[in-house]
Amino acid sequence: GAGVSQTPSNKVTEKGKYVELRCDPISGHTALYWYRQSLGQGPEFLIYFQGTGAADDSGLPNDRFFAVRPEGSVSTLKIQRTERGDSAVYLCASSLSSTGNEQFFGPGTRLTVL
């Protein structure tokens, strides 16, 4: 079956613009996670959904970042007024449920803010 997919694979934008990053989880996975990976670093947790609701958004760096998962499947990470420091690879993962299950990662979206 298909794995986690993320679109676009690459996104270049200008400082101050708005961007949306999409994640399609594995079908049937109720838990979905967003991470940010800066160059030379490990993934950093941003937000986690259980179903449609954000169960933990403590990793979002500020209120310019927002994520939704309206139907409990596809999720969109939204970044307003992008800054150069937002440049990173944004990873999405999904798991069968939130407890004790492996997270399957997508290939990521590389965001570059000029």
Next chain:
Amino acid sequence: AQSVTQPDIHITVSEGASLELRCNYSYGATPYLFWYVQSPGQGLQLLLKYFSGDTLVQGIKGFEAEFKRSQSSFNLRKPSVHWSDAAEYFCAVGPYNNNDMRFGAGTRLTVKP
């Protein structure tokens, strides 16, 4: 607060040699520990995980890891490295409910022919 330290940023080994990648963690409760591998342009792939039971865990691709509570370590090992093992390796720790995994900064493995 939970955290993970991978002391080695980059390791080079010869093909066929043994490998050990170090991971130390800080966690207030019983940790749920993972090793992931990331190849260029690929997503993170789980190699193995540990929550309880036997402290020596077998994973995919011939990897194993040993949980040592007294040393707060979860080192990854492989007896004989293949050229295809060249990649970035990440250790991670989290609660059993999985919602706040913390990753180390990673160790880049280079394999010499």
